[in-house]
Amino acid sequence: MNDSPEYGETWVYESIVGALPGVEMSEAGAIALQVAIFEVAVLSLAWVYDLWAAAVAGTAAVVVAAVGSVVMLRMGQLTRAAAVPGPYRRLLFGSSIEVVLTVLAFVALVTHLFVFDVQQTTSPLVAVLFGPDPPVVVVYLTLLVLWDLCYRIGTSWWAAVVGLWGVVRYRFDDPTAATVRRVNLLNVGFGVTQLLLVPFLGDQPVLLIAVGGHVVAVTVVSGTAAALVGSR
Numbered sequence: 001m002n003d004s005p006e007y008g009e010t011w012v013y014e015s016i017v018g019a020l021p022g023v024e025m026s027e028a029g030a031i032a033l034q035v036a037i038f039e040v041a042v043l044s045l046a047w048v049y050d051l052w053a054a055a056v057a058g059t060a061a062v063v064v065a066a067v068g069s070v071v072m073l074r075m076g077q078l079t080r081a082a083a084v085p086g087p088y089r090r091l092l093f094g095s096s097i098e099v100v101l102t103v104l105a106f107v108a109l110v111t112h113l114f115v116f117d118v119q120q121t122t123s124p125l126v127a128v129l130f131g132p133d134p135p136v137v138v139v140y141l142t143l144l145v146l147w148d149l150c151y152r153i154g155t156s157w158w159a160a161v162v163g164l165w166g167v168v169r170y171r172f173d174d175p176t177a178a179t180v181r182r183v184n185l186l187n188v189g190f191g192v193t194q195l196l197l198v199p200f201l202g203d204q205p206v207l208l209i210a211v212g213g214h215v216v217a218v219t220v221v222s223g224t225a226a227a228l229v230g231s232r
Contacts, residue, residue, distance in 0.1 A: 031069045038062045038145055045138050054129040054138070057200045061145050064196055068152025071190040075159060075183050082179040085170055092162045101154035106147055112206060125204055153194065153214060159187050160221040167229040177229045184226040191218035 039062050046055035079092060117124040130138055163184045172180060194215050201208040 031066060031073075034069060034148075035062060035066045038065070038141075038148075041141050042145075045135070045141060049130075049135050049138060051130060051138065057129060058142070058145060060196050060200065061149050064194055065145065065148045065152055067193045068149070068156065068190055071186050072152065072155055075186055078179050078183050078186075083173065083176045084166065084180065088162070088166045088170065091165075092159065098151070098155040098158040101157055102147075102151045105154055106150040109146060109150065109207075110143070116206070117204070123203070125207075128203075152190075156187055156190050156218055157214065159183070160218045160225070163187065163225040164221050164228075167225045172229065180229050181226045184222040184229070187222040188219050188226070191215045191222070 039059060042055050042058040042062060046052050046058075076093070079089065113124070113126055117126070126134055126139075130142075163180070167180065192215065194211060197211055198208065201211060
């Protein structure tokens with residue numbers, strides 16, 4: 001008997017890992033491999049190009065993305081194991097809205113870094129971290145890590161929206177309510193973890209407001225969902 005979740009009831013991240021032909025890897029192993037690949041790449045390029053200040057910021061981003069992976073997998077496991085209504089489950093996983101939110105966030109971030117920030121300041125963040133002539137391979141890795149980070153953040157926001165909608169729309173039995181509450185609190189925890197990025201955004205008011213606003217929004221929405229599910 002195969003106990004693996006069906007595709008359409010998983011995050012896109014889980015579907016990709018599970019669909020790789022010939023690859024059998026535990027969730028912990030997949031996350032460990034993700035962290036190892038990114039962190040080794042960050043440190044190696046920092047050593048080659050003497051970009052140790054950028055390596056600290058890169059490591060923070062890798063850590064936040066890794067925590068996001070752990071939270072995503074745990075939220076998925078808990079939700080699939082709970083007796084939540086089918087529409088709730090399909091909206092959370094099957095719609096893939098988290099990918100749409102990721103694309104929007106990533107495009108906005110790239111536009112800010114390479115257009116808006118360059119036009120608005122004499123010391124854009126990319127130049128501060130990587131110098132006036134950033135190495136191509138360093139920029140490539142940076143964008144890859146940022147995409148990974150944006151995906152986790154997009155998923156967090158979608159989980160918050162669906163979580164609040166679900167507790168307003170449906171009534172749950174006590175065990176399911178406890179699970180739904182736990183899922184929402186996990187999302188709050190991931191939101192707080194993203195504050196690790198704040199120290200690197202002190203001279204970037206737009207990014208600081210975006211990250212801070214996202215953390216506050218997710219905390220409020222998921223926290224409200226966690227509170228409401230216990231009162232219904």
